[in-house]
Amino acid sequence: MTVLIGNPKPHSRTRTVALATAAALHARLTHCPTPVGAPTMIDLSELTAELVGQGSRPETLDEVLEAVRRPGLLLVASPTFKAAYSGLLKLFVDVLPRGALTGVVAVPLMTAARSGHRHVVDTYLGTLLAEAGACVPAPGLCVLEREFDTAEVGIELWVDRAAPAVVDALADVPDPAAEPGVSRR
Numbered sequence: 576m577t578v579l580i581g582n583p584k585p586h587s588r589t590r591t592v593a594l595a596t597a598a599a600l601h602a603r604l605t606h607c608p609t610p611v612g613a614p615t616m617i618d619l620s621e622l623t624a625e626l627v628g629q630g631s632r633p634e635t636l637d638e639v640l641e642a643v644r645r646p647g648l649l650l651v652a653s654p655t656f657k658a659a660y661s662g663l664l665k666l667f668v669d670v671l672p673r674g675a676l677t678g679v680v681a682v683p684l685m686t687a688a689r690s691g692h693r694h695v696v697d698t699y700l701g702t703l704l705a706e707a708g709a710c711v712p713a714p715g716l717c718v719l720e721r722e723f724d725t726a727e728v729g730i731e732l733w734v735d736r737a738a739p740a741v742v743d744a745l746a747d748v749p750d751p752a753a754e755p756g757v758s759r760r
Contacts, residue, residue: 576612577645577649578652580593580616580652581619588654590618591723592652592686593616600682608746609746611647626667643675647745649676649679651700652685654687665703679710681701683700684700686719687717688720696715696717
């Protein structure tokens with residue numbers, strides 16, 4: 576499982592929620608017919624210069640672009656900025672070629688200040704991921720700032736609802752590069 580953090584602030588609360596969600600989802604999917612590997616994190620706040628063409632590590636950006644395009648599970652997290660996902664995440668997705676996420680099962684996650692922004696995770700982020708070619712099999716998770724201290728409860732409830740659809744979607748993703756017995760990311 577790859578966890579893509581789209582918050583421009585390093586070590587953000589969005590990152591904390593995303594990693595907790597990835598751990599819960601991984602624990603649930605470990606014993607499924609199509610198991611996923613342990614979560615690996617990509618924090619876009621560490622690649623801002625590369626994304627705007629000013630960085631000294633273009634090979635790092637190439638590696639990240641390759642990682643998110645691999646068939647398997649991708650959890651994408653963003654804070655809500657002005658009733659949408661972050662500009663940093665949008666910049667990253669714009670760098671991807673058309674249809675780059677074909678074969679990827681994507682799970683959208685957002686954090687928000689107001690309950691009126693809960694819909695943004697599906698209306699905007701889920702739609703963005705589908706437009707990039709990903710299969711988005713379940714409604715995303717939105718964790719409000721006032722829920723951060725008890726986020727585990729909401730995460731577990733969401734995993735209970737989302738896991739069956741994610742499992743089904745992963746079973747449908749061909750993985751031609753894998754050898755028998757090798758798990759997906």
